[in-house]
Amino acid sequence: MTNTNFLISGKLIDIVSREIIKAELEIKEGQIVSIRKKESVPDRYILPGLVDAHMHIESSLLIPSRFANLAVQQGTLGVVTDPHEIANVLGEIGVDFMINDAKKVPIEIRFGVPSCVPATKHETSGFVLDSNIVESLLKREEVVCLAEVMDFVGVVEEDLEVLRKIRACKNLGKKVDGHAPGLKGQNLKKYVASGISADHECSNIEEALEKISLGMMIQIREGSAAKDFEALYPLFDSHPEKIMLCTDDLHPDDLIENGHINYLIKRGLKKGLDLFSLLRAATYNPIQHYGLDLGMLQLGDPADFIVIDHPESFVVEQAYRKGKCIYKDRKVLFETNNDIILNNFSRKSILLSDLQVKPQNGSLHAIVVKDGDLLTDSLLCEPKIDNGNVVSDVENDLLKIVVMSRYDNGKPVMGFAKGFGFKKGAIAESIAHDSHNIIAVGTSDEDLLHAINTLIDMKGGIVAVNNGDREAVRLEVAGLMSNKTGEDLISDYTRLRKFASGLGSSFESPFMTLAFMSLLVIPKLKLSDKGLFDVEQFKVINLFKDL
Structure with a gap:
């Protein structure tokens, strides 16, 4: 597509002068060459x-x-x-x-x-x-x-x-x-x-x-x-x-x-x-x-602008970049094709025994998670012990959370999180800020193992499992992104999110929230593949607090 000369009119929102004027823009070779006021223009905003x-x-x-x-x-x-x-x-x-x-x-x-x-x-x-x-x-x-x-x-x-x-x-x-x-x-x-x-x-x-x-x-x-x-x-x-x-x-x-x-x-x-x-x-x-x-819709600026129905509803009707129409009538007018696979993922599958946590004296430090907030709190909780191992306590919403390196086969590190609210199943992903290791949270070691090993088999993505069933989105670019079109990816992600919503969490975006539970630069308590991390002390601490 080449630059064209054209006229377009509407209610021009001038951000610089802070006024809305009825105007006609003249575009030549991708540049605004004139702005003329008019008495009558189409009922749209530029x-x-x-x-x-x-x-x-x-x-x-x-x-x-x-x-x-x-x-x-x-x-x-x-x-x-x-x-x-x-x-x-x-x-x-x-x-x-x-x-x-x-x-x-x-x-x-x-x-x-x-x-x-x-x-x-x-x-x-x-x-x-x-x-x-x-x-x-x-x-x-x-x-x-x-x-x-x-x-x-x-x-x-x-x-x-x-x-x-x-x-x-x-x-x-x-x-x-x-x-x-x-x-x-x-x-x-x-x-x-x-x-x-x-x-x-x-x-x-x-x-x-x-x-x-x-x-x-x-x-x-x-x-x-x-x-x-x-x-x-x-x-x-x-x-x-x-x-x-x-x-x-x-x-x-x-x-x-x-x-x-x-x-x-x-x-x-x-x-x-x-x-x-x-x-x-x-x-x-x-x-x-x-x-x-x-451009800012000033005389002489490149013709970069959008056309909308009204600011309150903000339905985009057209978009222009340097005078070229790149979106119109709900159609994107530029190509986006790619089929690259680019990754760094060396992890091998794990065993159920790798997820076991042996009890110690005292309470355990739990990460308190809040919906829509990257900040966490810390809370001392009594561990639930089953068969000689500390396990997820669904009744008290104290769930095991796991972080493990995707770049080597280091041992998984376990912590416990309060707030996710899952009643069954587990979720896991290779989106774990900022190093993007494997992170998972779940209601049982068996579901955690299923989710984590599914993720490892895919070499990155997002997974939700429950009692043998699963939904997953593979992310073939660095375990972070997909080559698919937005529409196709959203179709896959919607199925995953619907499946995950049946696991009981009330969080608006549990996958996004989970991804930040390993971000060690935002307080208070987070988890990395090297241990439970107190951000305020800026050091790894023991999962258990001695009595």
């Missing part, structure tokens, strides 16, 4: 394409080109993505794959370089990205930032390797993204002073305001697991120039059923928030912050 300011495309379970096919239908023309997940599995090879696949599609997909691979030394990762590799990747033109610096301890304590990465990014004039949940006071000041300018981990307004006061941009996150919009939406009234919208991690069913950034626009309007403040957070602010190559 506005800049939306931007997700921080996400991991891997969490959509789709490769970038397939993800773009779904996202453009929701009005998304820009994404800043951190390929942190695939980098943990495949290193530079994985980052290269993501960048090259993204080039196949016309939406603006720009990258952050993963700053913490692995996230900590307390887990087994597929690769390590040191400061030399990070600096090399930062020089790529597709890169706009150093992605979420999770090692806030390293920043505060002036770890040289962490500071080298930040300095390399600043020397290139690119942004440094943060990841500092709960950090405050002098430590936060030192963190921000290092050059970190944005954060997506705020879960309450006080935390966000402190970070804003120090000059940070706040990325208001609403994904499949972490949901902060409700807590942070007052910022649209108080600090509209300091916020951006993002999803961080969004499963494909949520992307189709609820929408993408357009979903947050609709939610904000229902709360009575200002339309222009909402849209600036979804367009102008991230475009300016990261220097994205996206």
